[in-house]
Amino acid sequence: MGLFARFRKRSSDEPRGGDNGFYPLYESQRDYHPDDDDDAGSDGSDGSASRPSPDYSAWDQQLSQVDQSIIREERRRIPWWRPDHYRGRKKRWWALRIIAAIFLLFFALVAWLAITAPLSKSLEPIAAPQVTLLASDGTPIARSGAVVDAPVKVADLPEHVIQPFLAIEDRRFYSHWGVDPRGIARAAWTGRGGGSTITQQLAKFTFLTPEQTMTRKAREALIAFWLETWLTKDEILSRYLSNAYFGDNQYGLRAASLHYFFRKPENLKPQQAAMLAGLLQAPSRYNPTKHYDRAKARMDLVIGAMADVGYITEAQAANMPAPRIDVRASNDVPTGTYFADWALPIAREEIEATYSKQVITTTLDAQLQALANRVTSRAALGDAQVALVAMRPTGEVVAMVGGKSYAKSPFNRATQAKRQPGSTFKLFVYLAALEAGWNPEDTIDNTPIENGSYRPKNSRDRYSDTITLEDALATSSNVAAVRLFNEVGSENVIRTARSLGIASPMPEGDPSLALGTSTMTLLELTAAYAGVSANTFPVRPHAIPKAETGWWEWITTTTDSVSSRAHQDLEQMLRAAINRGTGRAATLPIANYGKTGTTQNYRDALFVGYAGDLVVGVWVGNDDNSPLNKVTGGGLPARIWKDFMRSALSLPAPKPSSAPDPEGPVQPLDIEEGEEIPLGQDGTSIRFEEQGIILSQDGVPVELRLDENGLQVEQLEPDR
Numbered sequence: 001m002g003l004f005a006r007f008r009k010r011s012s013d014e015p016r017g018g019d020n021g022f023y024p025l026y027e028s029q030r031d032y033h034p035d036d037d038d039d040a041g042s043d044g045s046d047g048s049a050s051r052p053s054p055d056y057s058a059w060d061q062q063l064s065q066v067d068q069s070i071i072r073e074e075r076r077r078i079p080w081w082r083p084d085h086y087r088g089r090k091k092r093w094w095a096l097r098i099i100a101a102i103f104l105l106f107f108a109l110v111a112w113l114a115i116t117a118p119l120s121k122s123l124e125p126i127a128a129p130q131v132t133l134l135a136s137d138g139t140p141i142a143r144s145g146a147v148v149d150a151p152v153k154v155a156d157l158p159e160h161v162i163q164p165f166l167a168i169e170d171r172r173f174y175s176h177w178g179v180d181p182r183g184i185a186r187a188a189w190t191g192r193g194g195g196s197t198i199t200q201q202l203a204k205f206t207f208l209t210p211e212q213t214m215t216r217k218a219r220e221a222l223i224a225f226w227l228e229t230w231l232t233k234d235e236i237l238s239r240y241l242s243n244a245y246f247g248d249n250q251y252g253l254r255a256a257s258l259h260y261f262f263r264k265p266e267n268l269k270p271q272q273a274a275m276l277a278g279l280l281q282a283p284s285r286y287n288p289t290k291h292y293d294r295a296k297a298r299m300d301l302v303i304g305a306m307a308d309v310g311y312i313t314e315a316q317a318a319n320m321p322a323p324r325i326d327v328r329a330s331n332d333v334p335t336g337t338y339f340a341d342w343a344l345p346i347a348r349e350e351i352e353a354t355y356s357k358q359v360i361t362t363t364l365d366a367q368l369q370a371l372a373n374r375v376t377s378r379a380a381l382g383d384a385q386v387a388l389v390a391m392r393p394t395g396e397v398v399a400m401v402g403g404k405s406y407a408k409s410p411f412n413r414a415t416q417a418k419r420q421p422g423s424t425f426k427l428f429v430y431l432a433a434l435e436a437g438w439n440p441e442d443t444i445d446n447t448p449i450e451n452g453s454y455r456p457k458n459s460r461d462r463y464s465d466t467i468t469l470e471d472a473l474a475t476s477s478n479v480a481a482v483r484l485f486n487e488v489g490s491e492n493v494i495r496t497a498r499s500l501g502i503a504s505p506m507p508e509g510d511p512s513l514a515l516g517t518s519t520m521t522l523l524e525l526t527a528a529y530a531g532v533s534a535n536t537f538p539v540r541p542h543a544i545p546k547a548e549t550g551w552w553e554w555i556t557t558t559t560d561s562v563s564s565r566a567h568q569d570l571e572q573m574l575r576a577a578i579n580r581g582t583g584r585a586a587t588l589p590i591a592n593y594g595k596t597g598t599t600q601n602y603r604d605a606l607f608v609g610y611a612g613d614l615v616v617g618v619w620v621g622n623d624d625n626s627p628l629n630k631v632t633g634g635g636l637p638a639r640i641w642k643d644f645m646r647s648a649l650s651l652p653a654p655k656p657s658s659a660p661d662p663e664g665p666v667q668p669l670d671i672e673e674g675e676e677i678p679l680g681q682d683g684t685s686i687r688f689e690e691q692g693i694i695l696s697q698d699g700v701p702v703e704l705r706l707d708e709n710g711l712q713v714e715q716l717e718p719d720r
Helices: 056-076 091-116 119-123 159-169 181-190 198-207 214-230 233-243 253-261 270-279 292-309 314-318 338-349 366-377 422-435 469-474 478-488 490-499 511-515 522-534 551-556 564-579 636-648
Strands: 131-134 140-144 358-361 385-391 397-401 443-446 464-468 592-598 604-611 614-621 676-678 684-688 692-697 702-707 710-715
Touching: 131 338, 140 338, 159 198, 159 233, 159 270, 159 292, 198 214, 198 233, 233 253, 253 270, 270 292, 292 314, 338 397, 366 385, 366 397, 366 636, 385 522, 385 636, 422 469, 422 478, 422 490, 422 511, 422 522, 422 564, 422 592, 422 604, 443 469, 443 478, 464 469, 469 478, 469 564, 478 490, 478 511, 490 511, 522 564, 522 592, 522 604, 522 614, 564 592, 592 636, 604 636, 614 636
Parallel strands: 131 358
Antiparallel strands: 131 140, 385 397, 385 614, 443 464, 592 604, 604 614, 676 684, 684 692, 692 702, 702 710
16 A cells, blocks of 8 residues: 555645545546536436446555565566575475476486486496407408407396305395495495496496595486386396406407306306306406416305305305306417507597407508508617608508517507608698699709798708709709798698698798698608608508498599699609719609608608508607707618518519620729618628718718718718
């Protein structure tokens, strides 16, 4: 009535009868007329008998509604987090909203469980199944992953196989709803039986991580209720037995029974089933192949639990014999190699989750891999490491060496180590120039760079007024490469490298990029050279043979190439780099193409090239990035490359040809010009050139040159 009182007149001399005492809510704007006077009736009477009395209760109700509307509006304007927003609400209002919140929470919980704990996941193996990798000829090269087998069904198992697991892990499995408080209390008091139910354990190793937190336990219980709601007890137990870990890399009851007793789970004896049930608490600790006494003691505990429950009598428990372990499988295939560690994740991406063992044929050539191992093992590396990648121009990796010894260091320096490529990066600079219209015979300034903040130098301080592009690449001129880089533009060089498959970061506008200061993997760099070999790029290195390309893939797959003129010019320049340039130690009696690379302070030495149907990259360096002992890309890496390629391509050693005149002067026909002959395992070699004979040794910063001017000693610098 607060609002109602606002309309009461304050004058006390007004009459009290009729509707006097209140202001009208509406006042007519028409002029007054005597006939409109309500105080007189039509018959001349005062009209009081015909005039209705005011409806005060209706007025009160309407004004109360106005008051309530004002109160609701004022409450609506109060923020929802303040208590006044909810004060005075009716029970019905609260009840409806509580019920709605419960329904929303329920649907959100169901949605969360459907996403994070799909029932189909409990049918999948919890560990990746065993995968055996084969070389292209079928030779096993590596075997990795868990040993799993077909799932078991509780309906097919004898009672004496199921009972040990129920007795020691979850006695009330068939009577609880996923969580068993009584079982937790009994396990804490007696030490027998697990605190978590079988359903909780299935939830834990199928959907959750092994962390020990209250949050994880709460989610475990929630998922256990979820499983109990949608699966039968036999389905839960079957999935549990099919995924549990039994030690020795064995997952699931079927794999464990075949491994330890060479029996199918349907044919297990009671004592064998009891021992397997005892392994679940600590598979490694109770592994019967290594700790039989512990496994036997744990089996006795399981048998005692079976007697307590009533599955067997005390007499049967006392007379239960100890089972005999019968392990017949042996793994004579290595679990890992440099190639297998790289190929296995790729292989697993292409197979579906299954309990079956997988056998996958790879692109690896067993003979070439053995050759790569021999070549790198006999190289004079000292304390340095080595990496070698051999692939076909299509990207099929046929051999891989990631270090001197996988047993001592499984780190793969061919696929994981990102190192500077040195002058091998110049390939992209010169290819970008050729695509821009330059020719191998075009000249560029080869004088020292004396302006700017970046002033690289040439090896041995060899300069000239000008130099052709072909000679600049062959001699690995640094100043010519930087000037050409600036002429072509860093964006064009980077675009060329990207088109050839280089994905590593490359700073734009940095002239040192021309000399290979950005880092990348040897596999990445070798694949780029494979793209040049095939003139189809980018080339994607792969370990699994690709299926034959269909017409749709052929149409939608985009590849790039350079013009035939630019490709021929580049190969002409790469061949010059081997035959008469810094890569002379890699010369072969067939067409061969490649480039050397040596980084600052001799930290990395590389040679990457191709011949025949093989593209090979070789890297030598130290893991801590410390300088090598004056090793350059044209030295040890080039010799490793040549040693591998000569045997891989079945190239015969140079043989002397018959002289047309036996009585004429003797010519050294058994030695080709530029041929380098190793003189021992310490890196010493002799090289025959048109100008004379050169004697050099890895790690020695000088070389001896014997020519018409006599014996000369020359200082060596990195070829970069």
